Amino acid sequence: MNPVKRLEIVDPERCVGCQLCMYACERRFGDAGFARSAILVRSVGGVERGFTVIVCRACQDPPCAKVCPTGALTPRDGGGVTLNPSKCIGCGFCVESCPIGAIFWNYEVNKPIICTYCGYCVEFCPHGVLRLGEVKGE
Amino acid sequence: MNPRDPLSRVLYIDLEHRRFWTRDRRDLFERWLGGTGVAIQLLKEELPRDADPLSPKNVIVFAVGPLTATYPFGSKTVAMFKSPLTGNLGESHAGGRSATSIRLAGYGAIVIKGASDTPIYLVVDESGAYFRDASALWGITSTLTVGRILREATLGQGYRSIMRIGRAGERLVRYAAVMTETYRHFGRLGLGAVFGSKKLKAIVIRGGGSVPIYDKREYREVYKQVFELAVKSDLMKKYHDLGTPMNILPLNKIGALPTRNLTSARFEEAEKISGERIAEEKLGRRLACSNCPIACIHLAALKEPYPDEPYFYKTTFISYDYEPIYALGTMLGISDIDGLLKLLDVVEVYGLDAMSTGVCLAWATEAFQRGIITRRETIVELKWGDYENYIKAAVNIVDQPNEFYEVLAKGVEKASERYGGREFALSFGGNEMPGYHTGYGAHIGFLIGSRHSHLDCAGYSLDQKLKEPLPPRELVERLIEEESWRQILSSLVVCFFARGIYKPEMVVKALKTLGYDYDVDGLRDLGREIYEEKQRLKHELGFKPEALRPPERVLETESPHGTLKIEYFDEALKVYREMLSRIISQG
Ligand code: SF4
Ligand code: SF4
Numbered sequence: 001m002n003p004v005k006r007l008e009i010v011d012p013e014r015c016v017g018c019q020l021c022m023y024a025c026e027r028r029f030g031d032a033g034f035a036r037s038a039i040l041v042r043s044v045g046g047v048e049r050g051f052t053v054i055v056c057r058a059c060q061d062p063p064c065a066k067v068c069p070t071g072a073l074t075p076r077d078g079g080g081v082t083l084n085p086s087k088c089i090g091c092g093f094c095v096e097s098c099p100i101g102a103i104f105w106n107y108e109v110n111k112p113i114i115c116t117y118c119g120y121c122v123e124f125c126p127h128g129v130l131r132l133g134e135v136k137g138e
Numbered sequence: 139m140n141p142r143d144p145l146s147r148v149l150y151i152d153l154e155h156r157r158f159w160t161r162d163r164r165d166l167f168e169r170w171l172g173g174t175g176v177a178i179q180l181l182k183e184e185l186p187r188d189a190d191p192l193s194p195k196n197v198i199v200f201a202v203g204p205l206t207a208t209y210p211f212g213s214k215t216v217a218m219f220k221s222p223l224t225g226n227l228g229e230s231h232a233g234g235r236s237a238t239s240i241r242l243a244g245y246g247a248i249v250i251k252g253a254s255d256t257p258i259y260l261v262v263d264e265s266g267a268y269f270r271d272a273s274a275l276w277g278i279t280s281t282l283t284v285g286r287i288l289r290e291a292t293l294g295q296g297y298r299s300i301m302r303i304g305r306a307g308e309r310l311v312r313y314a315a316v317m318t319e320t321y322r323h324f325g326r327l328g329l330g331a332v333f334g335s336k337k338l339k340a341i342v343i344r345g346g347g348s349v350p351i352y353d354k355r356e357y358r359e360v361y362k363q364v365f366e367l368a369v370k371s372d373l374m375k376k377y378h379d380l381g382t383p384m385n386i387l388p389l390n391k392i393g394a395l396p397t398r399n400l401t402s403a404r405f406e407e408a409e410k411i412s413g414e415r416i417a418e419e420k421l422g423r424r425l426a427c428s429n430c431p432i433a434c435i436h437l438a439a440l441k442e443p444y445p446d447e448p449y450f451y452k453t454t455f456i457s458y459d460y461e462p463i464y465a466l467g468t469m470l471g472i473s474d475i476d477g478l479l480k481l482l483d484v485v486e487v488y489g490l491d492a493m494s495t496g497v498c499l500a501w502a503t504e505a506f507q508r509g510i511i512t513r514r515e516t517i518v519e520l521k522w523g524d525y526e527n528y529i530k531a532a533v534n535i536v537d538q539p540n541e542f543y544e545v546l547a548k549g550v551e552k553a554s555e556r557y558g559g560r561e562f563a564l565s566f567g568g569n570e571m572p573g574y575h576t577g578y579g580a581h582i583g584f585l586i587g588s589r590h591s592h593l594d595c596a597g598y599s600l601d602q603k604l605k606e607p608l609p610p611r612e613l614v615e616r617l618i619e620e621e622s623w624r625q626i627l628s629s630l631v632v633c634f635f636a637r638g639i640y641k642p643e644m645v646v647k648a649l650k651t652l653g654y655d656y657d658v659d660g661l662r663d664l665g666r667e668i669y670e671e672k673q674r675l676k677h678e679l680g681f682k683p684e685a686l687r688p689p690e691r692v693l694e695t696e697s698p699h700g701t702l703k704i705e706y707f708d709e710a711l712k713v714y715r716e717m718l719s720r721i722i723s724q725g
Contacts, residue, residue: 016433018426019238019296020210020365027361030354032208033242034297034346042296046286047320047425048437048455126369126431 004078005117006058007039008133015051015129017041021121028120036106038115056080056102056115058135064094064103064112073114079135083114139168140352140653145204145246148180151260151267153336154194154252158267163246172203172246173631174229175668177218178675180249181227187678191222191328192310192335194253200240201247203631204652206429207238208349208357210364211636213427215240215318216628220679221327222335223312223494223549224568227676228327229589233427234319236343237631239299243345250338259302259340261292264347272339279305280487281317284340294344302340303330304489306536310334311547313494313570317486321425321435321457325491326591327569352653360651367639368431377434377635378424382460383413386468392602392698394576397468398522399500399562400691403575407473411463416475422455430633440479456483464573465496470503471522484529488536497570498550499531505559515542515557561690566590575692576601577699578610578706583617585686585707586714588672593634595621607699610710618669618717625668626661673718674725683715 025037039055058080065073065081072087073094090110095103104113119132139145146167151158163176170176177199189195198219205212215237221228240248244264257272278284281304288300299318306314307330314330315323324330333339351357368374376384389395390408397405409415422439426432437455444450456479463478466485472478485492503520505511513519517534518527538544546553550570554563564571566584572592574580579597587594595617601607608616623642624634632640640648642658649656656664688707 016424016426017428018430018433019428020431022296023207023429026348027358030357031348031351032357033348035348040296046282046289048423050423124365124431126374127433 003134004058004076004080005119005132006080006135007055007115007117007119007122008131009053009055010129010131012051012053012129014127015041015053016127017043017047017051018126020124020126021053021130024121024124028118035108036113038104038113039121040104053129054100054102056117057100058117063097063099067093067097069093073112080117081114083112085109085111088112139164139204140350142350143204143352143652144244144349145172145202145241147245148247148249149245149262149267150249150251152252153250153254153258153338156254156269160245160266167246170668171626171629171664172206173201173216173629174218174625174672175629175664176203176247177201177216177229178668178671180247181218182675184249184251185220187680189220191220191225191228192331194336196220196332196335198250198329198332199247200236201631202237202241203246203629204654205630205632205648207241208351208652209361209632209648210368210429210431211633211639212631213237213429214628214631214633216631217316217324217329219329219332222310222331223328224590226568226679226681227588227672228329228332230324230326230329231593231628231631232316232318232322232324233430233633234322235297235299235428236301236318236322238428239297239343239345241345241349242297242347243343244347250336253336254338257337257339259288259342260338261342261344263294263344272337275339276308277305281489282320282487285317285320288340288342292342292344294342294346297346298342298344300340300342303333303338304487306489307331307334309536309538309547311490311535312549313491315489315491317489321437321486322427323491326493327589328491330489330491351651353651357651360647364639364644364648365431368636371639373635373638374432377432380413380417381434381436381458383416383436383458383463385460386412386463387414389574389576392576393696394574394598394601394698395468396464396564396571396573396575398471399469399504400564400571400575400695401504403695403697405468405471405473408468410473411467411475411478413460416458419475420479422453427633432635434635438479440476440483442476454483456486458482461573462492462496465493465570466528468573469496469500470525470528472525472528473523474525477525481525481529481532484532488533490532490535493572494549494570495532495535497564498535498546498553499528501550501554501559501563502531502546504562505554505557508559510558511542515540564689564691566688567686571689572598574598574601575695575697577604577697578607578613578702578710579604579617581688581692581702582613582707582710585688585711586614586617587621588669588676594624601699607706610706611713614710614713614717622665622669623662624665625672626665629668670721670724673721677718677722683711683718686711
């Protein structure tokens, strides 16, 4: 079996706030912008204080999957979750359950945006902030 | 263009009646791309030609373009308005998150008309504009504080832009700036005063949507090509490492760095405030505009002890760039890094344009030294290098405690008309000089460029490439050709620093993925047409090319191309006027 991947933040202090990672995530669908981006870069109370990068950290025991009433979110082997959109009823419990705020909302279809750990954003971070790492078994 | 692209939506805001509406202006965006091209047309439609720039009749247009938020470096907003500094066309560009927020809120342009009678701020999102009371924000000393308050008061962290003015804008200083995301500016030509005259304290733009792409597969491909060119280019390295201040030492070396009101073009202490030195001693953080891989924005961390408590410090982050170091550093003879940073900070906090402020203070210092003005006017003694007094003088420009500062707040041209010393007032077409004394290209560029800015046609760069000056006619033609192409870049809208990446072929390719069918010649023609439209609008607004002349000081201080001759200027300006009258008669 292939090792399970997840996105890692190497060093947020190197982040310059260019948001190229956010644009990359939307480009998975061939479009430009943020509407379906699973990663968010925002300032820590003003750009002079630097940035924080918010993205799913692929928890071993993901709270979002626990609160999903329909089983649309299921734990992935090794950590993180997968979304089955056809089961999702758009209740938003998952968004509230994620303590790091890494579940975003797709307003167009009224369903959560879940990182798929594909690593496309990593290719476009010019400053070495992001890395696609392997989930270590526990 | 892609029929599904929301770029052609224009948001109109009427401050007087507190109304807004949107219109689909596919007609304009199909014909003129976006940015500068479209802003000119919107201003032509909306602006009464005789409007007083500080009256409710003035109109502000913000415009973005097809490459905004879709391609790397598509990060700039074009603002167009009637300038209270020159009385003619005002155009200023800024980055930060302003452009991508407008685009991702689903607009290509925002038109602001009328004036409010009480202070307000606007919140703009995909559903329109909200009018909010700003009485509590009016008069707050620091633009940084205003930013902090609005950050808390509005939603959209990570995908919003907060444009605001400082006290300088409220007090109608003709060269007040609008700041966005704290460290980027619509700096030049007084947009801040236009905001102030409309009692518009700030605009928060929230845009988290997306732009549907015409050819998705090709888009991903071309995006990647642009991205790779960018990260592999020297451009990336140069602008990222040191930023624009990397130019201090090379320009000083060739004798092109205006110093002490251009009484010299070399600053003997340039080393102390060079890009290298500031980076080594003070660099605290680098920032990028949204959608830019380079991150050329450099912030210095200034650590100052509190006088009343030991081991207690405050750290202030201050952005620095080549132009502010020139205007507030070398032009004022300041070589103390901390002093320079404190002065930059005050200018930022009050929301002044750094370049105009520096040039005004440099003129005032020379006028003071020559006894044309005295302490009665300046209140504080003005002396090269004395940053503490320059800080007080900058605050006085905002507070205007006497007639002298009231006039100085109108710009160096007005001040020298009133008090004398026109020969050393470094004004070009009513705008204060940028930091390049490289030769004819730079100065003629400042004179004939539509914004009287070094960015119009980059004559400074041409000067540095040429061993010998070109004949005047050829120079003017080259400058206009460059300015015409830049109309395309500022209609797309991409950052001018990326002009080496967005060569015509690349622009054609990128536009194709967005559903535009241009070839290189077609784009060049469009650039010329936009240039001509702009000149015609300037003409209608009363532009007088026959009044243009270089300040005498420019002819006195030797440049890398030797002493500049007035005959050359006369000849070049004649050629320019001929071209202009041809353009105008064709309109
Ligand atoms: S790993 Fe893939 S899905 Fe997750 S944030 Fe990056 S691009 Fe988006
Ligand atoms: S691409 Fe990298 S540097 Fe840019 S915002 Fe994302 S994490 Fe930060």
